[in-house]
Amino acid sequence: MNNKEILSASSAILRKAKQLGADLAGFASMEDLRSAPSFTFAPKMPGVDQGIGSRNSTTGMTSGKVKWPEHGKSILVIAVAHPKESPEMDWWFGRVSPRGNKILMQTIKELCNWIIETFGIEVFHFPYHVEKGGIYLKDAAVKAGLGCIGKNNLLVTPEFGPRIRLRAMSVNMAMPSTGPIAFDPCMTCEGVCRMACPQNAFDKQVYTAESYGQTLLPARDGVYSRPVCNGQMQKNIDFAKQAQPDGDAPPVKIIKYCRRCEMSCPVGK
Ligand code: B12
Ligand code: SF4
Ligand code: SF4
Structure with missing residues (x-):
């Protein structure tokens, strides 16, 4: 494809992502992302692959390291809004994935098929967990122009504040970064x-630029404590109440993970 055709393909893909269910979408260069703060910090962070937000590794990589797909030049990141008025989009019904997550997965799946059919480009749907072949999604979203990392350590977007969830795929074509x-x-x-x-x-300095050799740290300045936040997630699991999801389905535990640092942010609709 020549430059004009690449630009036109890129716009068509971003438009299609929105038609399929994304509220925001953008492209980042895979090469740029390799040196982004989470990708350089995580391999140095003790316990990065332990705890509630992680899984046993199937990639063969060392702790915190990303396994990059062999054929991929650009990363397409999508965001789905999780507004205050629809808190159930983020709830786990027993082991059933939250509704918002299903929308994200379905959108990327359909987009992958459409891109292959329309442009014949090789694609890769990143799994959610880095230990299973995923990437650090917030950095990818910043590089794709969806927003910035806020003092709450979340991606904050102009449109929806931090109340979004992310998912990504790679395409084997260098698209212009958005x-x-x-x-x-x-x-x-x-x-x-x-x-x-x-x-x-966010009360104490947990990580310093001197110890980690980089200035961009969790929550920007290194004050976000992952184990402390993780403790709250465990509480949310332990105190989850049994309820009937809908219809005749048997009651399940509904897990409502903490979102206070998200919900309190005044940015966005
Ligand atoms: C593991 C994990 C957790 C763990 C550990 C979190 C952590 N940050 O360490 C636990 C279970 C505690 C957790 C909690 C939460 N999580 Co979580 N989690 C993840 C997961 C799977 C990986 C995150 C990770 O390990 N990052 C690596 C660590 C080392 O990086 P970090 O702490 O984020 O710090 C880096 C950034 O701040 C970055 N940075 C700082 N400044 C700058 C500036 C620039 C320019 C750039 C590019 C980067 C940058 O550099 C830091 C490293 O130096 C991601 C999904 C994914 N695949 O990315 C979701 C994810 C980050 N979680 C998400 C959410 C929503 C939450 C919770 C609100 C819980 C909930 N209800 O879902 C809380 C919020 C906690 C918080 N304030 O950060 C969303 C965030 C959406 C958003 N708006 O940003 C994600 C992207 C999942 C999703 N479905 O979209 N999570
Ligand atoms: S407000 Fe909740 S999700 Fe945010 S850092 Fe604190 S415990 Fe974690
Ligand atoms: S409340 Fe929102 S705008 Fe204010 S510091 Fe936190 S993330 Fe930034």
């Missing part, structure tokens, strides 16, 4: 997200 964008609402905000945390996960 980011990053000049957007940083945290510069002028006192950090209500941090104050809203029920576990005070």
Whole structure:
């Protein structure tokens, strides 16, 4: 494809992503992403592949390291809004994945098929967990121009604030990157997200630039404590109540993970 055709394919793919269910979509270069903060930090972080948000590794990579797909030049990141008015989009019904997650998976799946049929480009649907072949999605979203990393350690978008969930795929064609964008609402905000945390996960300096050899750290300045936040997730599991999802289905535990640092942010609709 020549440059004009690549530009036209890129716009068509981004349009299609939105038709299929994405609220936001963008392209990042895979080469750029290799040196992004999460990708360089995670392999140095103790316990990165242990705990609630991780799985046993099937990639053969060492802790925190990403297994990059062999054939992939650009990464397409999509976001689905999880508005305050629809909290159930983020709930786990027993072992059944949340509704928002199903929309994300289905959208990428359909997009993969459509891209192969339309352009004949090789694609790869990234699994959610890095230990299963996934990537660090927030950094990918920043590079794709969807938003910035906020003081709450989440991707904050101009449209929906941090109330979005992410998923990604790679395409074996160098698409023009759609980011990053000049957007940083945290510069002028006192950090209500941090104050809203029920576990005070942002209270102490946990990581320093000197120890990790990089200045961009969890929650920007290294104050986000993963084990403390993880403790809250465990509580959410332990105290989940049994309820009937719908119809005649048997009752299951509905897990509502903490979202206070997300819900308290004033940015977005
Ligand atoms: C493991 C995991 C967890 C673990 C550990 C979290 C952690 N951050 O360490 C636990 C279970 C505790 C957890 C909690 C939550 N999670 Co979680 N989690 C993940 C997962 C699978 C991997 C994250 C990870 O290990 N990152 C690596 C660590 C080392 O990086 P980090 O702490 O994020 O810090 C880096 C960034 O801040 C970055 N950074 C800082 N400044 C800058 C600046 C620039 C320019 C750039 C590019 C990057 C950058 O550099 C830091 C490293 O140096 C991702 C999905 C994925 N595949 O990416 C979801 C994900 C990050 N989680 C998500 C969510 C929503 C949550 C929760 C709100 C719980 C919930 N209800 O779902 C909380 C929020 C916690 C918080 N405030 O960060 C969403 C975030 C959406 C968003 N708006 O950003 C993701 C993307 C999943 C999804 N479905 O979309 N999670
Ligand atoms: S509440 Fe303020 S500091 Fe926190 S993420 Fe939102 S804008 Fe940034
Ligand atoms: S998800 Fe809850 S416990 Fe974790 S940092 Fe955010 S507010 Fe704190």
